[in-house]
Amino acid sequence: MNDTIARDEPAAAPASSAQPKKVFVKTYGCQMNVYDSQRMADALAAEGYSPTDAIEDADLVLLNTCHIREKAAEKVYSELGRIRKLKAERGERGRETIVGVAGCVAQAEGDEIIRRAPVVDLVIGPQTYHRLPQAVRKARAGEKVVETDYAIEDKFERLPALRKAEVRSRGVTAFLTVQEGCDKFCTFCVVPYTRGSETSRPVAQILAEAQRLGEAGVREVTLLGQNVNAWHGEGPDGSEWGLGQLLFRLVEVPGIARLRYTTSHPRDMDDALIAAHRDLPALMPYLHLPVQAGSDRILKAMNRRHTADDYLRLIERIRAANPDIAMSGDFIVGFPGETDADFEATMRLVREVGYAQAFSFKYSPRPGTPGAEMPLHVAEHVKDGRLQALQALLGEQQAAFLKSRVGLTMDVLIEKPGRQPGQIVGRSPWLQPVIVDEKAGEIGDIVRVRITKTGHASLFSEPV
Ligand code: 5AD
Numbered sequence: 001m002n003d004t005i006a007r008d009e010p011a012a013a014p015a016s017s018a019q020p021k022k023v024f025v026k027t028y029g030c031q032m033n034v035y036d037s038q039r040m041a042d043a044l045a046a047e048g049y050s051p052t053d054a055i056e057d058a059d060l061v062l063l064n065t066c067h068i069r070e071k072a073a074e075k076v077y078s079e080l081g082r083i084r085k086l087k088a089e090r091g092e093r094g095r096e097t098i099v100g101v102a103g104c105v106a107q108a109e110g111d112e113i114i115r116r117a118p119v120v121d122l123v124i125g126p127q128t129y130h131r132l133p134q135a136v137r138k139a140r141a142g143e144k145v146v147e148t149d150y151a152i153e154d155k156f157e158r159l160p161a162l163r164k165a166e167v168r169s170r171g172v173t174a175f176l177t178v179q180e181g182c183d184k185f186c187t188f189c190v191v192p193y194t195r196g197s198e199t200s201r202p203v204a205q206i207l208a209e210a211q212r213l214g215e216a217g218v219r220e221v222t223l224l225g226q227n228v229n230a231w232h233g234e235g236p237d238g239s240e241w242g243l244g245q246l247l248f249r250l251v252e253v254p255g256i257a258r259l260r261y262t263t264s265h266p267r268d269m270d271d272a273l274i275a276a277h278r279d280l281p282a283l284m285p286y287l288h289l290p291v292q293a294g295s296d297r298i299l300k301a302m303n304r305r306h307t308a309d310d311y312l313r314l315i316e317r318i319r320a321a322n323p324d325i326a327m328s329g330d331f332i333v334g335f336p337g338e339t340d341a342d343f344e345a346t347m348r349l350v351r352e353v354g355y356a357q358a359f360s361f362k363y364s365p366r367p368g369t370p371g372a373e374m375p376l377h378v379a380e381h382v383k384d385g386r387l388q389a390l391q392a393l394l395g396e397q398q399a400a401f402l403k404s405r406v407g408l409t410m411d412v413l414i415e416k417p418g419r420q421p422g423q424i425v426g427r428s429p430w431l432q433p434v435i436v437d438e439k440a441g442e443i444g445d446i447v448r449v450r451i452t453k454t455g456h457a458s459l460f461s462e463p464v
Pocket residue numbers: 068069188189190290292330331332361362363364365366
């Protein structure tokens with residue numbers, strides 16, 4: 001027997017449930033998954049699981065997965081292949097490893113995952129995370145567990161409340177899910193199927209969570225939702241609130257100095273939300289507002305329910321409310337039926353808007369969505385060429401935006417130590433990392449600096 005192993009596993013310490021257990025969580029996909037992973041880790045902490053960054057030490061391995069494009073979904077299976085070897089190795093050392101798949105692949109594929117990857121012990125969809133501790137207990141007793149129904153109970157009510165110490169270890173910025181799911185049914189998208197229909201968390205629940213974040217030292221909160229600007233709820237006065245009203249209330253939470261929200265749909269940008277961009281200095285001047293394409297024919301086929309012109313006019317109104325606002329977006333190239341002329345319309349729209357930041361993807365047919373069944377799929381090499389052209393243009397715009405910050409004086413929220421001694425790193429109102437002299441302040445401070453030059457995607461500064 002290898003003596004390293006003998007030292008790891010002293011004979012005097014028989015495996016018992018009292019032994020501290022470790023969980024390794026790997027997160028794929030969007031920010032909501034990042035938030036969910038934290039909530040799952042918190043729920044497991046109550047069960048005696050402490051988080052680890054070393055997968056080989058983990059008694060529980062949890063993959064929080066993304067189904068948005070085929071590539072994202074396939075990554076899970078290659079990771080499960082590696083985990084199978086790991087589980088076997090740990091097994092040889094007499095250690096149990098529970099393997100769980102959570103997130104949108106879990107929701108979309110259910111028990112099919114266990115058929116394809118028998119290493120998996122438990123599959124749990126995004127609407128049932130509050131049942132995770134119980135599911136883990138069952139899996140440890142040898143059961144294969146699949147939890148993918150849309151639970152009627154409110155998972156947020158049943159998940160343990162955020163604990164101060166846990167929040168503190170995460171830093172001065174935090175995500176807060178306020179809305180989940182989607183009723184828009186864009187024809188390319190799996191989200192309405194994986195995350196279910198649109199639901200908003202109640203005001204009181206959101207405020208309580210924001211309060212906790214503020215108490216734990218969080219300065220900047222990003223409200224999350226697949227359709228975050230469709231959020232609505234009943235305000236304390238009994239009236240119907242939209243996201244704009246909620247933002248106005250959230251700035252009153254002690255400690256919280258900055259607010260952001262993502263991701264929005266153009267159809268749900270109402271007047272109150274646009275007014276918040278004018279009247280609420282704590283609301284950062286940055287808006288992620290995906291348009292996906294610039295051709296009306298393609299927008300219609302995508303079921304976006306707005307035209308390119310609707311989008312452009314909306315941005316005009318937003319910029320009239322706050323000229324400082326930086327735009328960000330998502331684009332899909334090569335949707336079925338997209339011609340060169342359609343793609344040119346996307347390029348024109350991008351030129352017209354001028355984005356500070358953007359994400360662009362090749363269309364990926366997703367099983368069960370209407371787009372996958374449409375005729376005239378675009379050849380892969382055509383998608384490649386269009387993506388390259390679009391990304392070159394967006395890259396130029398991003399660089400131009402960065403350059404336009406040089407010489408400006410701005411407030412930066414200090415987030416972490418820098419890579420070089422003497423430096424700290426903060427975040428600009430427009431989301432770029434800013435390198436700051438460490439004498440300027442401490443983590444959690446908002447300091448005023450002047451931008452001196454640009455880095456690759458970051459900004460350098462001097463104190464003012
Ligand atoms: N193929 C390619 N990109 C997609 N997105 C969503 N579904 C698909 C798909 N089937 C992109 C959209 C969305 C972002 C989160 O992912 O641009 O806004």
